[in-house]
Amino acid sequence: LPPTSEWAVPQRPANVKILSLDGKLVGNRGDTGGEAVAIGDMPAYLPGAVVAIEDRRFRQHFGVDPIGLARAVVVNLGRRGVSQGGSTLTQQLAKNLFLTQERTFGRKVQEVLLALWLEKTYTKDQILELYLNRVYMGAGTYGVDAAARRYFGKSAREVTPMEAAMLAGLLKAPSRYAPSHDPDRARARAETVLAAMQETGVISADQRQAALAQPRMIFTQPNANSENYVADWVMDQLPSYIGSVDKDIVVETTIDSSMQILAEAALQAGLAQFGDKKDVSQGAVVVLDSNGSVKAMVGGVDYSKSQFNRATQAKRQPGSTFKPFVYLTAMERGLTPETVRTDEPFTWKGWSPRNFEKEFKGQITLRDALAQSINTVAARLAVEVGPARVADTAMRLGITSALMPTPSIGLGTSEVTPLELTSAYVPFSNGGYGVVPHVISKIRNADGKLLYQRKGTGIGRVIEPVPLAEMNTMLAEVLVTGTAKKAQLPGWPAAGKSGTSQDFRDAWFIGYTGLLTCGVWLGNDDGTPTKRATGGSMAAAVWQRFMMDAHRGQRMVGIPGTPSAAAGVGPGPATGQSTGAGGAAGGDPAPVAPAPANGAPMALGPQTSAEPMRVPSVPVGGSSSMQPSPVGQPIAVPQPKARPLEPQTTGTIARRPEKDERTLGGLIADLFR
Numbered sequence: 001l002p003p004t005s006e007w008a009v010p011q012r013p014a015n016v017k018i019l020s021l022d023g024k025l026v027g028n029r030g031d032t033g034g035e036a037v038a039i040g041d042m043p044a045y046l047p048g049a050v051v052a053i054e055d056r057r058f059r060q061h062f063g064v065d066p067i068g069l070a071r072a073v074v075v076n077l078g079r080r081g082v083s084q085g086g087s088t089l090t091q092q093l094a095k096n097l098f099l100t101q102e103r104t105f106g107r108k109v110q111e112v113l114l115a116l117w118l119e120k121t122y123t124k125d126q127i128l129e130l131y132l133n134r135v136y137m138g139a140g141t142y143g144v145d146a147a148a149r150r151y152f153g154k155s156a157r158e159v160t161p162m163e164a165a166m167l168a169g170l171l172k173a174p175s176r177y178a179p180s181h182d183p184d185r186a187r188a189r190a191e192t193v194l195a196a197m198q199e200t201g202v203i204s205a206d207q208r209q210a211a212l213a214q215p216r217m218i219f220t221q222p223n224a225n226s227e228n229y230v231a232d233w234v235m236d237q238l239p240s241y242i243g244s245v246d247k248d249i250v251v252e253t254t255i256d257s258s259m260q261i262l263a264e265a266a267l268q269a270g271l272a273q274f275g276d277k278k279d280v281s282q283g284a285v286v287v288l289d290s291n292g293s294v295k296a297m298v299g300g301v302d303y304s305k306s307q308f309n310r311a312t313q314a315k316r317q318p319g320s321t322f323k324p325f326v327y328l329t330a331m332e333r334g335l336t337p338e339t340v341r342t343d344e345p346f347t348w349k350g351w352s353p354r355n356f357e358k359e360f361k362g363q364i365t366l367r368d369a370l371a372q373s374i375n376t377v378a379a380r381l382a383v384e385v386g387p388a389r390v391a392d393t394a395m396r397l398g399i400t401s402a403l404m405p406t407p408s409i410g411l412g413t414s415e416v417t418p419l420e421l422t423s424a425y426v427p428f429s430n431g432g433y434g435v436v437p438h439v440i441s442k443i444r445n446a447d448g449k450l451l452y453q454r455k456g457t458g459i460g461r462v463i464e465p466v467p468l469a470e471m472n473t474m475l476a477e478v479l480v481t482g483t484a485k486k487a488q489l490p491g492w493p494a495a496g497k498s499g500t501s502q503d504f505r506d507a508w509f510i511g512y513t514g515l516l517t518c519g520v521w522l523g524n525d526d527g528t529p530t531k532r533a534t535g536g537s538m539a540a541a542v543w544q545r546f547m548m549d550a551h552r553g554q555r556m557v558g559i560p561g562t563p564s565a566a567a568g569v570g571p572g573p574a575t576g577q578s579t580g581a582g583g584a585a586g587g588d589p590a591p592v593a594p595a596p597a598n599g600a601p602m603a604l605g606p607q608t609s610a611e612p613m614r615v616p617s618v619p620v621g622g623s624s625s626m627q628p629s630p631v632g633q634p635i636a637v638p639q640p641k642a643r644p645l646e647p648q649t650t651g652t653i654a655r656r657p658e659k660d661e662r663t664l665g666g667l668i669a670d671l672f673r
Contacts, residue, residue, distance in 0.1 A: 007117055009097060012036060012134060013142075016238065017250045018231045020257040021295075021441075027223070027231030032134075034146025036248055036446070037156050039129040045161050046144060047128050048202035049168035053193045055089040056200060058128070063090040063119035064112055090115040093131045137167065138174030138181075151179045153223070161203055162211040165193035183216060226264040229299030229309045230255055234439060241452050242443055249451065252442040254293035259550055263287055263296040263518075266546035270522070270538060271301055278533040280507070283522040284310040285546065286422040292435025292458065295516065297419075308525070315401060315415035316521060319499030319535065320373045320483075321508045322412035322421075324428070324471060325394040327370055327378075329385045331467035332393070337367035337474050346376045348407050353379040356500070370474045371482030373498065373536075375411055382410030396462050398424035398434065412499055422510055422519030428472055428495065429512035431560045432463035469561025476562055479511070483536035487511055487544045492551055493564030496543070498535030505529050509539035514557030514564075516550060518543055 013031035020026050028034050039047055051058045057065050065088050087095070094114035099107055118127055137147035144167055145156040152163050159167065169189035170177050179186040191212065198208045234251055242249070263285040271283060287296040299309030308314070330339075343361040346353060353375045361374065369377040382390050387405040391414075394403060399421070403414040423437040435458050443452040463471070475495035478484050484498045487509060496511020507522040507530065520539045523530065533539075558564035 007114075009118075009130065011246070014245045015248045016235065016245060017248070018234050019250065019252050020227075020255040020260070021253065022257055024257045026227045026234075026253060026255060026257075028146070028149065029231055029235050030245075032142040032146050033140065034143050034149055034156070036133045036143070037145045039125050039132065041157050042132070042144070043157070043159065043164065045197065045202050045207075046156060046159060046164040046167065047132060048200070049161075049164045049193055049197050050132065050171065051089070051128070052196040052200040052202055053168050054092075054171055056196075058089050059124055061088060061090075063115035064088060087111070088115065089131050090118050090127055092135070093127060094118055096131075096134055096136075135171065136174055137170045138178035149223070160211065160214060161194070161197070161207055162190060162214045165190040165197065165211065169193045187216065224302065224304030226267075226298040226300075226303060227255070227257075227260055228303045228307070229311065230260070230294075230297050230439065232307065233297065233299075233309060233312055237440060238443075241440060248446040250444045250446070251440060252444075253439050254289075254295060254441055255297070255439065256295045259287055259296040260298075262549045263298045263546050266542050266549070267298050267520075268301060269545060270542035274533070274538045274541075277531070278538060279524070279528075279531045280522050280533050280538065281524050282306075282310060283520065283542070284314065284418045285542070286311050286418050286519045287546070287550070288423060288426055288435070288437060288517045289515070290426065290430035290435075290517075292423060292426060292437050293441075294419075294437055294439040297439070306525075310521065310525075311418045313417065314521075314525075315417055316506045316523065317414070317501040318412040318416050318421055318508055319501040319506060320375075320378070320412060321497045321499030321510050321535065322394070322414075322416075323370060323373065323378045323410060323499075324425070324475060324497055325397065325399075326381050326385070326390050326410040327366060327474065328397075328463065328467060328471050329390050329393045330366065330381050331470045332464070333385055333389075335366060337365060337470050339366050340364065341366065341369065341377045341380055343369065343374050343376050346380060348379070348383055351407065353408070353411060367474050367477055368481075370497075371477040371480075373478075373483045378410040379407050382407045394424060396434070397427050398437075412501065418519050418521045421508075422517055425496075425510050425512055425519070426517045427462050428468065428475065429514060429517050429559065432461050432465060432468045434459045434462035465561065472559050472561045476559060476564075483534075484509060484511070484540045486537060487540040487547075489513065489544065489547055489551065492547075492556060493559050493562060494547070495559055495562075498540055500534045500536075503529040504532050504534070507533045507537075507539040508535040509543045511540075511543055511547070512559070513547070513551065514559050515554060516547065518547055518550075520546075 015028055015030040015032055015035045017028055017035050018026040055065070057067065091111050094111050095101075098114055099110060122130070133143040133145070135144075136142055137144065139147075139150050141147045141150045143156075147167055147170065148154055148156040148159050148163065151166070152159065156167075166179060166186055166189070169186065169192065172189070175181065177186050177189045194203070194208050194211055197203045198205060203211070230253065234253060238245060238251070267283050267285050271280065274280060282301055283298075284300065285296065285298040286294065289295055297309075297311050299311045299313075300306050331337075340363050343355070343364050345360065355375050356373065360376070361372075364372075364374065364377065366377070366381075368374075387407055387409050390409050391403040391405045399416055401414065401416045401420065403409060406413075419437055423435060426435045427433055438454065440452070441454050442450065444450055472495055475497060476493065478497055479488050479494055484496060487494065487496060487498075492513050494511055494513050496509060499508035499510075500506065501508075505523055505527055508520065510517070510519040512518070520543045522533060522539050522542070556564075
């Protein structure tokens with residue numbers, strides 16, 4: 001042993017306690033699996049049970065119990081073997097803290113010396129608290145709090161006398177008496193502990209009888225609920241907020257526990273209903289509010305079988321859910337929902353996109369082309385405005401993955417994650433303001449000291465009011481006459497876009513109301529094709545199931561720029577303050593214009609003319625300032641500061657001078673560098 005001047009109790013491995021917005025436990029992360037609980041916060045019968053069954057003279061001895069040791073020697077000699085130990089709780093703590101598990105005379109002497117030092121240095125309560133928070137209790141748990149959560153689904157602060165007895169009974173042989181391994185044996189051992197508790201006065205006879213009458217309530221499986229995906233994601237981000245974690249901390253998140261349950265239920269119900277029929281085995285759901293706060297995240301169907309978080313880590317082709325970025329780019333360059341393009345066979349440098357229905361509709365408005373998800377029109381528009389400009393628009397709104405600026409970008413061939421795609425739709429729902437998706441709101445240490453608090457109101461406007469109104473009108477039409485009729489929400493105005501990747505490998509629906517934006521992905525981890533699972537059917541059904549439940553009882557909030565926005569006033573972007581239809585957060589609400597009788601998009605800013613400006617179509621290969629940009633090279637993250645030149649006016653509203661600034665995608669990427 002080193003000199004006593006160098007002796008010190010090793011630091012307990014840190015625990016990270018992760019809470020939802022409403023204070024419910026999302027998960028504990030760390031080597032112990034639970035937090036350190038002060039002995040004064042435990043019910044008195046929990047430490048009492050441990051003392052009663054393990055070391056009845058704990059309060060009287062000096063670290064070593066001569067009486068108990070002598071009794072153990074007599075019993076062991078009579079049985080010609082080691083059937084009873086003579087170690088006190090203090091000696092067990094010394095062994096757990098400082099020594100190996102080898103059984104030699106030298107190690108026993110060290111254990112006694114260390115126990116004497118512990119008794120001299122710490123009070124009895126401090127020793128007992130150290131022991132209860134560090135002892136191994138089976139199933140990979142260390143400490144009574146981790147064990148209580150593992151076996152009973154509750155904190156050690158809340159255990160009943162029977163549960164306390166069962167925890168104390170584990171100490172003799174954690175694997176043998178674990179409730180998850182052998183409930184009957186665990187119960188029998190607990191009854192022995194209850195008898196010891198009564199004998200030592202920890203509980204009364206009536207309390208013992210009440211405990212014996214308690215029905216068995218044991219969680220035989222570890223917590224495999226979907227909030228574990230959130231807890232893992234929080235742990236991935238913690239180092240960038242506070243560095244290394246060497247002490248217990250509490251992380252407060254933006255997660256709404258009710259929405260988390262609803263999102264998990266919607267995904268599992270969808271897979272139960274359609275999974276086998278459509279050959280779909282996995283899925284993900286992401287829900288954000290208008291500020292970019294993640295309200296729910298389900299990274300897979302069953303966390304116990306797969307801890308891979310598909311919401312944040314799986315990059316898949318988004319299919320037609322990428323088309324809004326093409327159409328927004330076109331709206332920003334002067335086209336309108338009523339602009340006509342031709343749905344006909346189209347070839348660009350050997351590439352010939354086909355429509356889902358393998359037929360052509362001829363002349364069609366952009367409104368109908370987006371609602372019906374016409375591939376040829378989206379591809380033509382991508383060439384017309386320039387694939388690089390489409391990529392720039394997507395990254396400005398929140399896409400962080402590298403994008404290939406080819407004409408096929410308009411059909412969603414560049415892979416993205418569900419989280420970034422869903423967050424890129426939030427500006428459509430909140431009045432045009434970019435968001436940084438986030439889940440951590442506050443971080444405190446175990447004493448309540450604030451270590452981090454999220455501040456700021458977002459990155460500002462990323463979509464001007466007129467193109468925003470035009471896009472919201474078109475995306476709302478998708479749910480009325482288009483490919484996502486199954487996503488309609490009775491009583492709530494909603495908008496969104498379905499998507500299905502090549503060979504039916506991925507089914508998507510990203511949609512929003514004035515309250516929430518939700519993204520759903522369905523498919524298979526190995527990329528095998530499904531049996532014609534589409535975004536407009538299966539994914540839209542999961543989305544609709546969740547959104548209906550999540551909006552139940554909520555005040556209706558209109559979508560900015562659509563007739564529904566005139567019906568009410570919703571939360572403003574980033575601040576949660578009330579705004580008018582498109583009004584600036586924190587300022588006076590903009591006057592709400594009456595809904596146009598013809599269903600045209602509502603202007604959110606000052607009108608400069610009665611008729612939207614129209615830009616003539618540019619023939620493929622023709623000469624124009626809107627010639628397609630060079631293609632074939634991926635756009636890396638972050639984007640260069642210089643953005644493509646665009647007209648200073650769009651539609652009927654004067655636009656702000658273009659600033660030399662990075663895109664939202666670039667800004668988000670920089671946060672994690």
